[in-house]
Amino acid sequence: xxxxxxxxxxxxxxxxxxxxxxxxxxxxxxxxxxxxxxxxxxxxxxxxxxxxxxxxxxxxxxxxxxxxxxxxxxxxxxxxxxxxxxxxxxxxxxxxxxxxxxxxxxxxxxxxxxxxxxxxxxxxxxxxxxxxxxxxxxxxxxxxxxxxxxxxxxxxxxxxxxxxxxxxxxxxxxxxxxxxxxxxxxxxxxxxxxxxxxxxxxxxxxxxxxxxxxxxxxxxxxxxxxxxxxxxxxxxxxxxxxxxxxxxxxxxxxxxxxxxxxxxxxxxxxxxxxxxxxxxxxxxxxxxxxxxxxxxxxxxxxxxxxxxxxxxxxxx
Amino acid sequence: xxxxxxxxxxxxxxxxxxxxxxxxxxxxxxxxxxxxxxxxxxxxxxxxxxxxxxxxxxxxxxxxxxxxxxxxxxxxxxxxxxxxxxxxxxxxxxxxxxxxxxxxxxxxxxxxxxxxxxxxxxxxxxxxxxxxxxxxxxxxxxxxxxxxxxxxxxxxxxxxxxxxxxxxxxxxxxxxxxxxxxxxxxxxxxxxxxxxxxxxxxxxxxxxxxxxxxxxxxxxxxxxxxxxxxxxxxxxxxxxxxxxxxxxxxxxxxxxxxxxxxxxxxxxxxxxxxxxxxxxxxxxxxxxxxxxxxxxxxxxxxxxxxxxxxxxxxxxxxxxxxxxxxxxxxxxxxxxxxxxxxxxxxxxxxxxxxxxxxxxxxxxxxxxxxxxxxxxxxxxxxxxxxxxxxxxxxxxxxxxxxxxxxxxxxxxxxxxxxxxxxxxxxxxxxx
Numbered sequence: 031x032x033x034x035x036x037x038x039x040x041x042x043x044x045x046x047x048x049x050x051x052x053x054x055x056x057x058x059x060x061x062x063x064x065x066x067x068x069x070x071x072x073x074x075x076x077x078x079x080x081x082x083x084x085x086x087x088x089x090x091x092x093x094x095x096x097x098x099x100x101x102x103x104x105x106x107x108x109x110x111x112x113x114x115x116x117x118x119x120x121x122x123x124x125x126x127x128x129x130x131x132x133x134x135x136x137x138x139x140x141x142x143x144x145x146x147x148x149x150x151x152x153x154x155x156x157x158x159x160x161x162x163x164x165x166x167x168x169x170x171x172x173x174x175x176x177x178x179x180x181x182x183x184x185x186x187x188x189x190x191x192x193x194x195x196x197x198x199x200x201x202x203x204x205x206x207x208x209x210x211x212x213x214x215x216x217x218x219x220x221x222x223x224x225x226x227x228x229x230x231x232x233x234x235x236x237x238x239x240x241x242x243x244x245x246x247x248x249x250x251x252x253x254x255x256x257x258x259x260x261x262x263x264x265x266x267x268x269x270x271x272x273x274x275x276x277x278x279x280x281x282x283x284x285x286x287x288x289x290x291x292x293x294x295x296x297x298x299x300x301x302x303x304x305x306x307x308x309x310x311x312x313x314x315x316x317x318x319x320x321x322x323x324x325x326x327x328x329x330x331x332x333x334x335x336x337x338x339x340x341x342x343x344x345x346x
Numbered sequence: 347x348x349x350x351x352x353x354x355x356x357x358x359x360x361x362x363x364x365x366x367x368x369x370x371x372x373x374x375x376x377x378x379x380x381x382x383x384x385x386x387x388x389x390x391x392x393x394x395x396x397x398x399x400x401x402x403x404x405x406x407x408x409x410x411x412x413x414x415x416x417x418x419x420x421x422x423x424x425x426x427x428x429x430x431x432x433x434x435x436x437x438x439x440x441x442x443x444x445x446x447x448x449x450x451x452x453x454x455x456x457x458x459x460x461x462x463x464x465x466x467x468x469x470x471x472x473x474x475x476x477x478x479x480x481x482x483x484x485x486x487x488x489x490x491x492x493x494x495x496x497x498x499x500x501x502x503x504x505x506x507x508x509x510x511x512x513x514x515x516x517x518x519x520x521x522x523x524x525x526x527x528x529x530x531x532x533x534x535x536x537x538x539x540x541x542x543x544x545x546x547x548x549x550x551x552x553x554x555x556x557x558x559x560x561x562x563x564x565x566x567x568x569x570x571x572x573x574x575x576x577x578x579x580x581x582x583x584x585x586x587x588x589x590x591x592x593x594x595x596x597x598x599x600x601x602x603x604x605x606x607x608x609x610x611x612x613x614x615x616x617x618x619x620x621x622x623x624x625x626x627x628x629x630x631x632x633x634x635x636x637x638x639x640x641x642x643x644x645x646x647x648x649x650x651x652x653x654x655x656x657x658x659x660x661x662x663x664x665x666x667x668x669x670x671x672x673x674x675x676x677x678x679x680x681x682x683x684x685x686x687x688x689x690x691x692x693x694x695x696x697x698x699x700x701x702x703x704x705x706x707x708x709x710x711x712x713x714x715x716x717x718x719x720x721x722x723x724x725x726x727x728x729x730x731x732x733x734x735x736x737x738x739x740x741x742x743x744x745x746x747x748x749x750x751x752x753x754x755x756x757x758x759x760x761x762x763x764x765x766x767x768x769x770x771x772x773x774x775x776x777x
Contacts, residue, residue, distance in 0.1 A: 228520045228577075244524040268480070268487020270517060276490040 040338035044156050044163045047172035048213040056181065056217060062334035063182050063327070069106060070329055079337050080109035083140040087113045088130075089166070090146040095301055095325065096166050096175075100143045103332035107340075109141070127151060128158055135159040140343050141336060144168075149206075162339040170204050176300050177210035179331040181218065183324050184255055187296055192219035197249055197291070198240075199225040200259035200281060200308050203232050203270070207300045208259060212238050225249035226281060229270045230261075246281055250290040258283050258299045258309050266307065274307050284310040288318065296320050350771035352376045352392045353727065358400035363407065363704035364720035373405060375727030378769035383721060396772070400731055403764060406703055407719050408440025408471075408728035410710040412530070412608060413584060414659035414681055415505070416473075417748075418464070419457075420449025424749045425661040427461070430681060431469035433746040435774035437682035438763040439657070440471050440728035441711070441718060446478040447505035453478035453489045458497040470773040471766075472728070474500040474714075479518055479529060485509045488518045492525045500714055501528040503584065506631060506660075506676070508534050508566055516573050523579030528713070530582045531570055533591075534632055538562035543672045545618045545633045553624065555672055558633050560588040567591055571598045574605060582713060583607035585658060587632035589642035596651050606713055607651075609643050610658040611684045615691065616640070616753060624671040627751045630658070631676040644696050647705055654710040655702070657684040661749030679747045683754050689734055689761035699734065731765040738762055 039058050042051070069077055085104040089097055097113060104111040116130070127146070131154075134142065141162050144152045149169030156163040167173040185191055196215050202208045202224045215222045216239040224235060225243040236242050243249030250256060261277065271277045278284075283297065297309075297319045305311045314321060353375040360383065361368040372387035373380060374395075382390070391397065411434070417425040427444070434442050444461070446452035452461065452475050465473035477499035481487045491502060502522060508531065509515050515531075522529050539558050544550050546557025567583055571594060574581045586595065586607050598605045612630055617637045621628045628634060646652040660677025667674050680687075688706065691697045711719030718726045740757045742750050766774035 228524050229517045268489070271521070272488050272490040272492070276493050280492055 040341065043339065043342050045174055045335055045339060046153055046156055046163065046165045048174045048177050048210045048217070049172065051217070053217045056178065056214060059178055059331070059334050059338060060182050060185060062338060063178075063331040066330035066333035067327070069333065070326070075106050076108065077106060078108045080104065080107040080340055083109045083340060083343070084138070085109040085111045085141040085143065085336070086134060086139045087111065087143045087166075088134065088145075089113070089115045090144075090151070091167070093145055093166070095328070096145065099325070099328040100166060100332050102329050103336055104141070106329070107333055107336055109336070127155060131155045131158040135161070141339060162343065164335060164339065167206050170206050170209070172210045173206040174210050175328070175332055175335060176207045177214040178335070179324060179328045180211055180257065180298060180300070181214055182327045182331050183298065183320050184296070186327070187320060188254065191215065194220045194254040195223065195252055195292075196220045196255040196257060197223045197225055197253040198257045198259065199246065199249070199283065201230045201261045201265065201270075202226050202235060202259070203230045204262065204265070205259050211257065212240055223249050223253065227271055246287050247290045250287060253291040253295055256283060256288065256291055256295055256297050258297065260300070260302065260304060261308050278307055282306070282308055282310060283313050285313060288313055294318065298324055300324070349377050350769060352395035353398065353767065353770050353772070354387060354391050354395050355398045355400050355405055355729070355731070356388055357402060358405035358731065359402060360721055361404050361406045361700070361703065362721035363700050364708045364722065366700050370402070373721065373729070375729075375767070375770040378727055378771075380721065380723050380725050380727050383723060398731070398765065404732050404734060405721070406730055406732065407707040407721060408730050408766060408768065409438050409685060409706045410441040410714070410716065410719050411439045411657045411659070411681065411684065412443045412654055412710045412714065413656035414442050414444055415447060415661065415677065416444045417661060418448065424663050425747060426468070427465050427473055428468040429746060429748045430659070431465075431471045431473060433659075433679070433682040434471045435766045435768070436746050436763065438685045438730040438732060438766055439681050440730070440766060440768045441716065442471060442473050442681065443500045443714070444473055444475050445505040446476055446503065447483060447507070451478050451483050452476070452499070453481050453483070455490060455493045455497040458494055458499050462498045471768050474498065476500045476503050476505075476530065478502070479504050480509060480514065483507050485511055486514060488514070488521060491518075491522055491527050495525055495527050501530050501582070503530040503532070506532055508532050508536060510536065512569060512573065515570070516577060519573055519577040519579050519581070523577060528580045528582060530584050532584045532631075533563050533566040533570060533586075534558075535562045535566045538565070543629060543633070544621060545635045547618070547636065549618050549621075553621075560590055560635070563588060563632055564590045564594060567594050571603065571605060574598070574603050575601070578604075580604045581606075585610045585613065585632055585656065586643070586652065587613045588635050588639045592642055592646045592651055599651065606653040608654040608656045609647065609652045610656055611680055611687050612658065612678060612753065613640065614643050614647065614655060615687045620753065625753070626667045626669070626671050626674040627678050627753045627755075629671060629674055629676055630678060644691060648697050648701055653705065653713065655684070655688060655705045657681050661747055662751045663749050667751050678751055678753045679745070679749055680752075682745055682747065683740065683752060683759070685732070685763065686759040686761045687754065690759065692734070693760055727767060727770040729767040730763050731767075732761060732763045734761045736760065736762040
């Protein structure tokens, strides 16, 4: 890719959420990611855009795939990447978070990638540091790079996002992935549906630009894209839904329910999957599944984000 | 069960609480459903039909009881599905909803399935299990409402237990709304009940017994209705017992909430004074209240603020009842005597016959989504033939329940069920 694509075209210092991005901003990132895919598919998966830059992955919440994806993205762009996993139990919330931010800031990083269990924590941190901050997930608020990589995956398979019917299914209440996707897909002109038991739907969700369904078969009818969400184990046994058995029966994506979607509808999942809870194995591994492709797109998309933000760094 | 042969009832006083009409006529049942209602049906009698000459007696829909404790599985020495169903048949009750407070509790689709099959094989009336709302009736985690409903659960309730955790209830209400399930809740705050064993007031103080304030019921009922307002969905208060609760229910209904409530036959026909010298068969939950409360219940029933009357049938044996009042179990049997007890109100002029029958058949059937509870062509042929005036003295030896804890022992009653018909089959016949 050419250096000219990046620079001032993306007019933001941080990536804290999809909220606040224009359709044009999103499209720029997706276009840049297309180029990054090519880099990752070469033998020498290396560029020098971020040479000399320091990237810190600050994870207050355990993560394997997102952290690995950001690490690879930074390294493929030539940055020095440091991973910091901070056990959330040892953190005493607000004050210590700011102290951590100030300490790191003093080490003069260029980019900080942050995941935190509390909604809003990444925004708080971003106000206290001089570098660019990327939200890698804050509580049930936003996970912008996941939504962007999902959009990239959809666009590459369907050729467009505008006009598609996208059904997001499962635990919407606790999902930052759902919130970021709802905002992004609306911005690009998709028709968004959410499907789940009412206990897993946040109040007022219908005013976020989605059509709400509590019946999976009705919600899937006519859908082009089916996005499944992970159901956390502690929410399965009578608190939000009665049991795994009942959840899978009514909300687990199996071949029978998928048949209600459009022929050739594509299946996505941000991972990690609970097979037999929200998705049946044959569907997860089936011909309509994009789940593995999403992981590849994740690295490319994150490379694009790092490059776009780096263009605003001092001496960028 | 095989299909019953056709049944023709001639010369009956046909009373249909669904339409509020009565007239003289005949009724023909074929294949378990009402095939024709009219006059001169004897001319159209199908071959092999059983003919019953009603001789002018009343023919009404069989009663639908939304609340009975049975004991199977786990307490078969107190009551089985078979014995409960015989008591029900003798009392004119043709559909009974069984409470999930069994051992094991009815909180798993396999248990519902077992009970449905067991009732089919051993009971003479329709018995439908209600399923637990929370696992193990523990008040913490909701049960598999969707799967239990598919298995045949009538509705969801923790039976004699009240759920104190509002968050649990909120989520259960929310989830139940999605699957279209009816939630029935017994409103009696266990903390406010505390050591209480009867209505709080002068009488309890004189007897030296701890009282149960009316607020144990009204606070929980108010809370539940606020949650219903928040979540939507269908809610039924199992039993109200005091005047204050009527005001709470009236407000919710006037707001248009999908809310109904029941009253136990005991709260309608007895008061705390009937406890007399510590009669343990009158220790009930909710407790018998003051006569003013009883009158308020009757008036609310007449006005339609109370929707249904239930037997709250609860068989207890010597071990659980022949102990000091404060230490005995709650409950009285009622399946066999509910109609006769209710007719006392009619004979006393407190309530109309049609109102009583509606609250005992049509309304509960409607709330449960069942087609019975009416005299209409196509409706199930669940019928009772009765003489509402015939006097009798209740002899405990005539009770079909395995347990004999009736508050009406030796009572002079009026109104006798001569014949009970379920799905076109005669299951009780005193002739």
